[in-house]
Amino acid sequence: MRIGRQRRSLGWLAGVTGAVAAALLVTNHAAAQTFEKTTPWVPRGFSTFSGDIDALFNWILLITCATGIGVFAFLIYFLIKYRYRPGRQAKFTHGSSKLELVWTIIPTLILAITAAVSQATWGKIKSIDAMPDPATDPNVIEVRVVARQFGWIFWYPGKDGKFGHRSKSLVPDGAQQPDDLIGLDREGDPAAKDDVLLNQLFVPVKRKILLHVTSVDVIHSFYIPSMRVKQDTMPGLWTPVWFEATKQSREVVGVTTQQFLFGDRPDPRPFDVVCAELCGLGHYGMRADLYVVTEEEYNTYIGTLMEEQAAADDGF
Numbered sequence: 001m002r003i004g005r006q007r008r009s010l011g012w013l014a015g016v017t018g019a020v021a022a023a024l025l026v027t028n029h030a031a032a033q034t035f036e037k038t039t040p041w042v043p044r045g046f047s048t049f050s051g052d053i054d055a056l057f058n059w060i061l062l063i064t065c066a067t068g069i070g071v072f073a074f075l076i077y078f079l080i081k082y083r084y085r086p087g088r089q090a091k092f093t094h095g096s097s098k099l100e101l102v103w104t105i106i107p108t109l110i111l112a113i114t115a116a117v118s119q120a121t122w123g124k125i126k127s128i129d130a131m132p133d134p135a136t137d138p139n140v141i142e143v144r145v146v147a148r149q150f151g152w153i154f155w156y157p158g159k160d161g162k163f164g165h166r167s168k169s170l171v172p173d174g175a176q177q178p179d180d181l182i183g184l185d186r187e188g189d190p191a192a193k194d195d196v197l198l199n200q201l202f203v204p205v206k207r208k209i210l211l212h213v214t215s216v217d218v219i220h221s222f223y224i225p226s227m228r229v230k231q232d233t234m235p236g237l238w239t240p241v242w243f244e245a246t247k248q249s250r251e252v253v254g255v256t257t258q259q260f261l262f263g264d265r266p267d268p269r270p271f272d273v274v275c276a277e278l279c280g281l282g283h284y285g286m287r288a289d290l291y292v293v294t295e296e297e298y299n300t301y302i303g304t305l306m307e308e309q310a311a312a313d314d315g316f
């Protein structure tokens with residue numbers, strides 16, 4: 001009789017948990033639809049793999065929400081059921097092997113499915129095979145990203161396609177200029193002469209962009225929310241990360257009234273680049289802009305900068 005009542009209560013709890021989780025799933029989906037997103041929790045994604053990441057995000061969110069609701073429902077149930085009552089005696093139990101099996105097998109299955117699903121997405125983005133290779137694919141654009149307290153330097157290789165040499169010994173005390181901050185050897189290495197250093201990232205739409213990220217001081221995290229790209233930047237290590245934007249930033253974020261960048265048309269507004277690792281007092285302001293532009297605009301703008309840099313009189 002008592003067991004029967006307990007089972008019914010547990011059945012109820014499981015039912016309520018399932019219903020709340022299902023309601024969450026529907027609400028999540030509806031909110032996403034309303035804002036034309038694949039998940040309502042982060043900005044809209046515009047890289048080739050953002051949909052995969054969001055699907056994974058939604059799946060993990062559903063599981064963790066259902067688990068959280070279930071755990072709290074049980075907690076409240078036990079709090080009420082076993083509250084203090086005069087004369088009630090504690091009962092010793094050896095536990096239940098059946099119950100232990102159930103709560104071991106179910107999470108194992110959930111974790112195994114999550115691992116299998118995320119492995120497929122991970123492999124598509126992070127595996128060696130998935131990494132774009134500029135040596136075999138000339139369409140890949142390679143840019144280096146250097147993080148520092150508190151800003152970003154985007155380093156383009158120049159017309160020769162080669163990144164110049166850099167040395168710690170070329171970094172003066174209190175360095176402020178990008179060249180100094182990364183210790184670029186403009187005078188000693190011909191490959192460095194035409195390298196272009198910017199504090200904004202320009203890339204053409206629908207091209208594979210291979211970034212190598214590093215830091216000159218502490219650990220930062222290079223994050224482009226709209227591209228679903230996030231990578232820790234480690235001092236002394238170049239870490240590859242890539243993305244391919246599916247839309248120009250002007251199509252998504254619009255344009256400004258200025259005509260500074262491309263002369264004949266209004267400047268696009270950029271996507272955000274931020275630091276996602278608490279890295280010091282100025283962390284909040286450690287951001288940059290990502291302009292995703294047409295192939296032609298990219299070639300004109302970056303090409304001009306590279307030529308200007310190559311022709312620049314270095315003054316020595």
Ligand SMILES: [Cu+2]
Binds near residue numbers: 221
């Ligand atoms: Cu940072």
